[in-house]
Amino acid sequence: MQHVTQRRKQVTQAEVARLAGVSQAMVSLVLNDSDGVRVAPETRKRVEEALRQTGYTVDIMGRRLRGKSNQILGVFTYEAVFPSGTADFYGPFLGGIEEESEAQGFDLLLFTSPGRRQGRRKVYEEGSNRLGIADGCILLGRHTDRDELDQLVDERFPFVFIGRRESSAGPVSYVGGDYAAATAALYERLWSLGHRRVALVGYREESESTADRRSGYLRACRRHRKTPLALTDDDPSAVFERLRADQVTAALVETTEMAVALHALAMSAGLRVPEDLSIGVLGDTDPTQTSSWPLRSTPEIDWTTFRIPRREMGARAVRILVGMLRGDMEPGRRTQVLLPCELVDGSTVTEAPRTPRR
Amino acid sequence: MQHVTQRRKQVTQAEVARLAGVSQAMVSLVLNDSDGVRVAPETRKRVEEALRQTGYTVDIMGRRLRGKSNQILGVFTYEAVFPSGTADFYGPFLGGIEEESEAQGFDLLLFTSPGRRQGRRKVYEEGSNRLGIADGCILLGRHTDRDELDQLVDERFPFVFIGRRESSAGPVSYVGGDYAAATAALYERLWSLGHRRVALVGYREESESTADRRSGYLRACRRHRKTPLALTDDDPSAVFERLRADQVTAALVETTEMAVALHALAMSAGLRVPEDLSIGVLGDTDPTQTSSWPLRSTPEIDWTTFRIPRREMGARAVRILVGMLRGDMEPGRRTQVLLPCELVDGSTVTEAPRTPRR
DNA sequence: ACCCCATGCTAATACGTATTATCTCTTGAC
DNA sequence: GTCAAGAGATAATACGTATTAGCATGGGGT
Numbered sequence: 001m002q003h004v005t006q007r008r009k010q011v012t013q014a015e016v017a018r019l020a021g022v023s024q025a026m027v028s029l030v031l032n033d034s035d036g037v038r039v040a041p042e043t044r045k046r047v048e049e050a051l052r053q054t055g056y057t058v059d060i061m062g063r064r065l066r067g068k069s070n071q072i073l074g075v076f077t078y079e080a081v082f083p084s085g086t087a088d089f090y091g092p093f094l095g096g097i098e099e100e101s102e103a104q105g106f107d108l109l110l111f112t113s114p115g116r117r118q119g120r121r122k123v124y125e126e127g128s129n130r131l132g133i134a135d136g137c138i139l140l141g142r143h144t145d146r147d148e149l150d151q152l153v154d155e156r157f158p159f160v161f162i163g164r165r166e167s168s169a170g171p172v173s174y175v176g177g178d179y180a181a182a183t184a185a186l187y188e189r190l191w192s193l194g195h196r197r198v199a200l201v202g203y204r205e206e207s208e209s210t211a212d213r214r215s216g217y218l219r220a221c222r223r224h225r226k227t228p229l230a231l232t233d234d235d236p237s238a239v240f241e242r243l244r245a246d247q248v249t250a251a252l253v254e255t256t257e258m259a260v261a262l263h264a265l266a267m268s269a270g271l272r273v274p275e276d277l278s279i280g281v282l283g284d285t286d287p288t289q290t291s292s293w294p295l296r297s298t299p300e301i302d303w304t305t306f307r308i309p310r311r312e313m314g315a316r317a318v319r320i321l322v323g324m325l326r327g328d329m330e331p332g333r334r335t336q337v338l339l340p341c342e343l344v345d346g347s348t349v350t351e352a353p354r355t356p357r358r
Numbered sequence: 359m360q361h362v363t364q365r366r367k368q369v370t371q372a373e374v375a376r377l378a379g380v381s382q383a384m385v386s387l388v389l390n391d392s393d394g395v396r397v398a399p400e401t402r403k404r405v406e407e408a409l410r411q412t413g414y415t416v417d418i419m420g421r422r423l424r425g426k427s428n429q430i431l432g433v434f435t436y437e438a439v440f441p442s443g444t445a446d447f448y449g450p451f452l453g454g455i456e457e458e459s460e461a462q463g464f465d466l467l468l469f470t471s472p473g474r475r476q477g478r479r480k481v482y483e484e485g486s487n488r489l490g491i492a493d494g495c496i497l498l499g500r501h502t503d504r505d506e507l508d509q510l511v512d513e514r515f516p517f518v519f520i521g522r523r524e525s526s527a528g529p530v531s532y533v534g535g536d537y538a539a540a541t542a543a544l545y546e547r548l549w550s551l552g553h554r555r556v557a558l559v560g561y562r563e564e565s566e567s568t569a570d571r572r573s574g575y576l577r578a579c580r581r582h583r584k585t586p587l588a589l590t591d592d593d594p595s596a597v598f599e600r601l602r603a604d605q606v607t608a609a610l611v612e613t614t615e616m617a618v619a620l621h622a623l624a625m626s627a628g629l630r631v632p633e634d635l636s637i638g639v640l641g642d643t644d645p646t647q648t649s650s651w652p653l654r655s656t657p658e659i660d661w662t663t664f665r666i667p668r669r670e671m672g673a674r675a676v677r678i679l680v681g682m683l684r685g686d687m688e689p690g691r692r693t694q695v696l697l698p699c700e701l702v703d704g705s706t707v708t709e710a711p712r713t714p715r716r
Numbered sequence: 717a718c719c720c721c722a723t724g725c726t727a728a729t730a731c732g733t734a735t736t737a738t739c740t741c742t743t744g745a746c
Numbered sequence: 747g748t749c750a751a752g753a754g755a756t757a758a759t760a761c762g763t764a765t766t767a768g769c770a771t772g773g774g775g776t
Contacts, residue, residue: 057490062732
């Protein structure tokens with residue numbers, strides 16, 4: 001038993017060249033089929049034969065170091081991609097990404113190694129940036145690190161975010177859902193059903209998506225000359241009390257968790273949903289996301305909400321990124337896309353009650 | 359508008375060195391804290407200051423170019439990883455793979471580009487093997503290509519299969535589920551419930567997993583001195599008729615699809631499941647797999663089956679692969695693991711009927 | 717005064733690849 | 747016979763990093 005690791009002899013171009021009796025450069029030329037440089041058919045034959053014999057595979061590091069692309073798109077997620085639970089947030093995104101990558105002829109590099117800080121991943125860990133292995137990168141995840149984003153923009157590394165992101169360091173390419181428009185549309189739906197007191201219940205934490213939802217809500221309020229009631233309190237029962245006090249007949253709720261909690265509170269207070277209180281969920285949001293709202297055993301509720309086109313977003317992001325890599329765009333420009341979200345009619349919204357609740 | 363792609367601005371050690379007034383080597387020394395080489399505290403200070411100012415990050419490629427091993431594990435799947443449907447076959451496997459990779463400090467490279475032939479992916483495309491990009495590779499998928507597998511073994515590329523595989527070219531490392539034992543256990547369960555005519559309904563196509571299930575079934579039959587009845591016909595109603603003709607009281611069925619079809623046929627023939635016919639499913643198999651059996655709108659049935667430890671299999675495969683890469687094993691040896699599958703008691707198995715069905 | 721050695725740094729090199737400049741033939745035209 | 751052209755190959759180089767060999771300096775021991 002030889003204790004030496006039978007290291008897979010990484011075949012280099014130099015070895016292939018030796019076997020074929022040519023120079024390393026010749027091998028590279030044959031491999032890359034460079035225009036303008038002619039290779040004798042006989043030599044090409046010999047080199048190709050040697051390539052087959054040795055089972056040569058290109059070393060991406062060497063290649064990339066030289067500044068060539070290696071047909072790899074990085075995918076960086078701020079949380080684990082495959083959760084242990086059944087709920088699956090990233091799945092549809094990745095589905096779209098995978099599908100489109102395959103169509104475009106790129107492999108996907110999932111960055112998992114950089115380690116985490118407090119459960120969240122970091123792009124830059126101990127000053128090492130692994131992103132560079134890929135030609136470009138797609139970033140996903142709710143918990144974005146501002147400084148990291150800035151640094152990324154600064155480095156001019158080609159990347160596309162899924163979900164709208166802003167950076168003080170410059171414009172960011174992204175593909176997001178048009179939450180503002182969808183929220184406004186949901187408001188309009190409620191309005192047409194007779195609701196005149198519509199509240200917004202959102203995250204306290206400020207992120208782009210939360211801001212978008214609120215801006216859509218505020219826009220709709222302004223349009224109908226109604227005073228907005230935007231609640232962000234983390235305490236469900238306090239929120240619920242506030243809704244009752246203000247005689248709210250419909251609530252636009254940012255996450256399913258919050259909606260579930262409100263639903264439960266309403267039930268136990270003797271209110272029926274939707275007859276007494278209509279509830280609209282602002283997007284089929286991440287079911288796995290941590291929330292301070294207590295999530296009880298959920299009966300399957302057929303929420304009225306809007307569908308976030310996750311799969312399309314993933315695919316679109318890939319197309320944009322590949323476009324950037326091809327140099328289709330002027331360097332400075334960035335592509336920013338908001339895809340429409342389709343309204344989903346569920347059973348948690350109906351006409352406003354005739355007599356306001358006491 | 360400059361049409362040249364703006365080259366990525368990467369801070370290099372050389373630039374840091376220039377700023378600090380030292381050599382590139384000095385920067386590297388400071389960064390790596392090499393033992394034996396001493397750096398003057400004052401110089402170290404200056405370099406560290408320059409590092410902070412520039413926001414330097416290590417270029418992983420330059421580094422790995424020296425050491426080889428790029429801390430990347432390849433994942434090759436013979437079908438798309440993220441299906442568009444809700445059913446998710448690969449999810450749990452990948453979950454385990456991801457988790458363990460992260461723990462081991464490896465990134466994952468999903469191979470999607472090699473193109474497909476008739477919907478199935480191919481490892482070797484145009485003779486070039488992209489797998490070599492990774493340090494080692496994990497292979498998954500029902501539709502394995504014999505020749506490809508042989509070639510892989512031949513190349514001595516480090517890889518681990520998920521699911522038992524055999525190759526004529528040599529031993530293969532794998533992590534599988536112990537279908538034989540689990541099938542035998544399910545048989546024993548049925549036996550203890552009084553069933554004396556237990557049939558096997560499996561794939562016609564011969565694969566390792568199918569073979570394992572059958573071998574477990576045959577072993578159990580031998581133990582109880584019963585003549586096996588192993589059906590592989592693709593026509594559900596023919597199979598069902600055969601079961602009736604042979605007065606079978608319990609069927610071990612390889613896939614959920616087949617089970618669903620049998621269930622439906624039994625119902626429409628006036629038989630109750632499980633009172634008249636017990637059905638055990640041999641593993642919670644891939645719900646997305648194509649089957650010739652017609653899959654009707656399925657009521658959610660609480661099958662009696664065994665749980666395939668997918669997540670554990672993924673994680674284990676990674677550990678084995680990383681071990682191979684580290685050289686823990688003697689080169690020639692291969693690791694072959696079968697993980698136990700836990701029995702799941704559902705509502706499709708009960709005591710054998712007193713009077714055999716007519 | 718001389719040598720030795722430790723200290724603190726730099727120059728040089730290797731890693732694998734792609735590309736450019738350069739070199740060597742062969743051949744055809746004059 | 748000479749020259750130009752051009753085909754066909756090679757040498758050289760750059761990419762960013764880690765490491766080793768080596769260079770300068772100075773202090774202490776003999």
